[in-house]
Amino acid sequence: MTALPNALALQRSARWERLGMVSLIAPALLVIGLTMLIPVGWLFYLSALSDAGNFSLEHYQRMWEQPSYGRTFATTFKVSLITTFICILLSYPLAYFLSELPKRVATLCMVAVLLPLWTSLLVRTYAWLVLLQRKGLINNWGIELGLWDEPLALVHNLTGTLVGMVHVMLPFLVLPLYSAMRAIDRDYLRAAANLGAGPLRRFWLVFFPLALPGLITGTLIVFILCLGFYVTPAVLGGGKVIMVAGRIANDIELFFNWGAASALGVVLLLLTMLLIFGAMRLARIGSALVNRSQS
């Protein structure tokens, strides 16, 4: 084949265009490299140093041998699971309701849902402390109204932690759920009704599977954020709810043990990654099963 006119010049311009595109993400890559890769690498390095400064796995060994570490991880996962579950229960109907509203009204309501995110986490957490404590607003009202006689232990325990965490996490689930539900063409539901499906079957056979990607995304976001929670359990848990992040803080603040703290961080990071991977596999298998059961 003979060379087409201007073939080289056109190839060169295509190359420049690609280069231009790559240069757009260069700053982001640089930032990620500096703030993520190097620190995380440093974390791994620190976790493998003994107190004397030699290479050793003693921190990991200790974590394995001391049951208190296992308990911390168990608490972390338990609290995260319960929080995520409550968030799903609360946000699914809410997101559905919002997705049925006219768009303008729904946008206003979404602002209300997102409003807490604009307030400092610390402020929100202490606000709950004020509300939930023994002589707090809720206990006072409850007793004055005669709903209960003795102050309830609403804070400095698991209950308080859960209340605070659910409050913080709710928007992260509502948002993806809402957008997934909004994207569902209501004609699918009309078609299902027309073909003979009552409200329950319309939901299970059509709405739920179509909104499932939003639910999975939101659940993963919330669960993973929960795993690394520090402030809320520390303030509202009153030392009774010790999660991994709190334990890391203790290791550093009380014992200046960077190695132990780093090892905890590494384990949490790896467990989280494993979990995301597993959840994504499960989600794929799940949706394949849903499809097969309906074909």
Next chain:
Amino acid sequence: MVSHSSLPITITQVTKTYGKVFALDHVDLHIKSGEFLTLLGPSGSGKTTLLTVLAGFTRPDGGSLKFGDKEMITVPPHKRELGMVFQNYALFPHMSVAANVAFPLKLRGIAGAESARRVERALEMVRLGGFGSRGVDQLSGGQRQRVALARAMVFEPRIMLMDEPLSALDKQLREHMQIELRQLHEQLGMTTVYVTHDQREALTMSDRIAVINGGRIMQIDTPRVIYERPANRFVAEFIGESTFVPVSVAAGQLTLGGQVLQTAEPLTGDGAHTMLLRPERLRVLGATQEAGPGFNLLQATLVNAVYQGDSSLLQVALADGTLVQVRSASNGLVDSSQLAAGQALRLALAVKDTVLLSDQGSPA
């Protein structure tokens, strides 16, 4: 699946308002068993609202809706046993083609081999046999349309609703599907209510057409009567090309620009009226050609001619200066390329096409 069972639909006084606007204004309509009825009208006319009332998706303010003898107006959509083809097909994206078609069967407790057999048969009817395992996103627009149709008829409903089912297809496919839908209807014989804003589609497919505007039925009749004897100006303008010419009636005779025209029947109602002229019903006569019996002869002057392939559209001025459009077939006796502006023309109009708009002094 060849079920010849179908149900008549009786709509009485059905009214739906949005604020102060009538979407449906006391609509009365009887659809015969097995009939193919088209609701035709411009967007916002209420035709889709009427269809969604039939399907149960829109709750009217009042009125009665009967399928056969059974009052349906308060029955929820999933208990109405209607087939429906949606404008955007509404095929479930998370299910295969077969699962989509099997969906109504599954809801009726039909599963396994029986379900598979009926699904395959429905798919064969729309000439998509063997497509069952495909995903919905692997289909072309025309194929999706057929799957939607198969899904709507697989459970053998006695009434079928279609909401502009062909509007998303290109012209050729649309015309092809019009014929196929019509054939399927003849094969299955279910009462069909079809919504469209495309007049040609309505004329091609329907047993009867209900022309709707402003939430009211303007006229309901066979395609031929709708086209040739439109009840009013709206129907005449909406369907086909038309020119309206002021005429007068005196002593049963029609006068256009001082010329008396023959009509099929004597006219009643003296005074000023409007006559409907369809461009293709006016024939340009050759120099030596006579109009012959059964035709009115009109003298005219050519204003301009536009070549449109299969025909030319001529604008001519009648003797009294009224501008009228004439469609001259390209294979006609008069070669439109030889016509020049200002040229005198003789036009023939069949007596049977010499009609007044019937809401203004009707010829019976």
